[in-house]
Amino acid sequence: SQQxxxxxxxxxxxxxxxxxxxxxxxxSINNLQWYRQNSGRGLVHLILIRSNEREKHSGRLRVxxxxxxxxxxxLITASRAADTASxxxxxGVTGGFKTIFGAGTxxxxxx
Amino acid sequence: xxGVTQTPRHLVMGMTNKKxxxxxxxxxxxxxxxYKQSAKKPLELMFVYSLEERVENNSVPSRFSPECPNSSxxxxxxxxxxxxxxxxxxxxxxxxxxxxxRDTQYFGPGTRLTVx
Numbered sequence: 575s576q577q578x579x580x581x582x583x584x585x586x587x588x589x590x591x592x593x594x595x596x597x598x599x600x601x602s603i604n605n606l607q608w609y610r611q612n613s614g615r616g617l618v619h620l621i622l623i624r625s626n627e628r629e630k631h632s633g634r635l636r637v638x639x640x641x642x643x644x645x646x647x648x649l650i651t652a653s654r655a656a657d658t659a660s661x662x663x664x665x666g667v668t669g670g671f672k673t674i675f676g677a678g679t680x681x682x683x684x685x
Numbered sequence: 686x687x688g689v690t691q692t693p694r695h696l697v698m699g700m701t702n703k704k705x706x707x708x709x710x711x712x713x714x715x716x717x718x719x720y721k722q723s724a725k726k727p728l729e730l731m732f733v734y735s736l737e738e739r740v741e742n743n744s745v746p747s748r749f750s751p752e753c754p755n756s757s758x759x760x761x762x763x764x765x766x767x768x769x770x771x772x773x774x775x776x777x778x779x780x781x782x783x784x785x786x787r788d789t790q791y792f793g794p795g796t797r798l799t800v801x
Contacts, residue, residue, distance in 0.1 A: 605788070607789065607790075614773065614797065615794055616689070616691075616775055616793050616795050617728075617775070617790075617792040618687065618792070619789045619791065664790075666788070672733070673730075673790060675720075675727050677725075677727040678727070
């Protein structure tokens with residue numbers, strides 16, 4: 575399997591609920607990033623957490639990183655219909671030039 | 686607007702055609718990337734240029750030929766493509782740091798390519 579696997583693959587929630595997405599990876603990383611993509615568009619960077627950080631907040635977003643478990647989670651609080659999109663985690667690999675993206679979680683927020 | 690533009694936004698081409706995709710970044714970054722995004726597949730890194738030198742080439746078929754004439758422009762030249770090459774092609778740029786790890790990438794809107 576690949577670096578940066580998101581879970582679940584798809585998530586459907588009501589507006590106002592919280593959405594949690596998880597990401598697992600395999601190798602040592604410098605940082606982990608979360609991106610958002612609206613259908614057929616480019617990716618938009620949401621938040622970056624470095625390997626020496628455990629938690630980071632940005633507005634309604636909260637990201638955690640557990641390097642011992644090689645996992646991260648993205649929490650979107652008080653979701654809105656406009657949050658409907660695909661969310662990808664991406665890992666910056668130690669010693670490499672690549673940022674490796676997972677397959678993404680498709681989030682659908684019902685109004 | 687992310688500061689990265691791509692043209693054209695949509696392209697339909699036959700298998701014998703030659704076309705080029707263009708990417709331009711207005712962010713002063715020193716690294717640029719081409720990605721391929723196919724339906725139900727993770728984003729695939731194709732090429733990376735840092736300071737106009739190619740630093741990554743992920744075993745991409747030779748029918749895809751990148752060109753980076755300067756730090757602001759990136760091209761992807763296409764020739765004799767196959768129908769399975771139909772996908773969204775995304776360009777991105779970043780400011781790569783010497784400390785290691787690749788920081789935030791800024792993506793263009795993509796070119797939706799259809800090969801008939």
